[in-house]
Amino acid sequence: xxxLVQSGAEVKKPGASVKISCRVSGYPFNIHDIxxxxxxxxxxxxxxxxxxxxxxxxxxxxxxQGRVTITRDIxxxxxxxxxxxxxxEDSAVYYCARSVVILPGAWGHWGQGTLVTVSS
Amino acid sequence: DIVMTQSPLSLPVTPGEPASISCRSTQSLQHSNGYNYLDxxxxxxxxxxxxxxxxxxxxxxxxxxxxTGSGSGTDFTLKISRVEAEDVGTYYCMQSLQPQLTFGPxxxxxx
Numbered sequence: 001x002x003x004l005v006q007s008g009a010e011v012k013k014p015g016a017s018v019k020i021s022c023r024v025s026g027y028p029f030n031i032h033d034i035x036x037x038x039x040x041x042x043x044x045x046x047x048x049x050x051x052x053x054x055x056x057x058x059x060x061x062x063x064x065q066g067r068v069t070i071t072r073d074i075x076x077x078x079x080x081x082x083x084x085x086x087x088x089e090d091s092a093v094y095y096c097a098r099s100v101v102i103l104p105g106a107w108g109h110w111g112q113g114t115l116v117t118v119s120s
Numbered sequence: 121d122i123v124m125t126q127s128p129l130s131l132p133v134t135p136g137e138p139a140s141i142s143c144r145s146t147q148s149l150q151h152s153n154g155y156n157y158l159d160x161x162x163x164x165x166x167x168x169x170x171x172x173x174x175x176x177x178x179x180x181x182x183x184x185x186x187x188t189g190s191g192s193g194t195d196f197t198l199k200i201s202r203v204e205a206e207d208v209g210t211y212y213c214m215q216s217l218q219p220q221l222t223f224g225p226x227x228x229x230x231x
C-alpha cells in the first residue's frame with residue numbers, strides 16, 4: 001500500500017535550517033507530485049510547495065519563496081523539504097502528502113508529520 | 121490568492137442527527153473542464169488530515185456514504201446525514217484551482 005514516512009522531530013535555533021525527509025513506497029515514485037504542508041498549533045494547514053517527483057519541477061508558496069527548497073532522490077524514493085533562516089513562527093508540524101489521482105489536490109496519502117520547534 | 125471561509129467555525133452535533141458545513145471562496149473554483157477544485161478534509165487531534173471529498177463531490181475511498189459534498193463555483197457544502205461519534209474533529213475545505221493552494225479556517229465538530 002502507499003506509504004509516506006517522514007523523518008523525526010527537530011529542534012532548531014532561530015536562523016538555522018531544517019531538512020525533513022519523506023520516503024515513499026507502494027507506487028512508482030516518479031508518477032505523483034509530493035506536496036508539503038505545515039500546521040502551526042491551533043492553525044489551519046498551510047500549503048508550502050510541491051515537487052514533480054519525475055522531473056524535479058517545483059513550485060512554492062509566495063510567502064515562503066526564497067526560504068524553502070524541495071528536492072528528491074529518485075534512487076531512495078525520498079523527497080526532502082528544507083526551510084532556511086528559521087524563525088519562531090516556523091514552529092509547526094510539517095507534512096508531506098500525495099494525491100490519490102493526478103490532480104493538484106485530493107491529498108489522500110499523508111506522512112505522519114514532523115514536529116519542528118524553533119527556539120533559542 | 122483565493123481566500124476560503126467556512127461557517128460555522130464551531131458546530132455542536134448530536135449523534136444520529138444531520139450536520140452541515142459551508143465553505144465559500146473569493147473566486148470561482150470551477151475549472152474549464154467543469155470540475156470544481158474543492159476538497160474536504162477531516163483532522164482529528166494529533167493526526168494527519170484525512171481526505172473525505174475531492175473535486176467538490178467525489179467521496180474518497182473508504183469514506184462512509186453519510187458524507188456528501190455538493191456545490192459549485194464559490195459555494196460548497198459538506199453534509200453528514202447522521203452524525204456518528206467518530207465524526208468529531210476539525211473539517212477543512214481546500215481549493216486547488218489556483219497554484220497558491222489555500223485552506224479554510226476549519227470547522228470544529230463536537231458532540
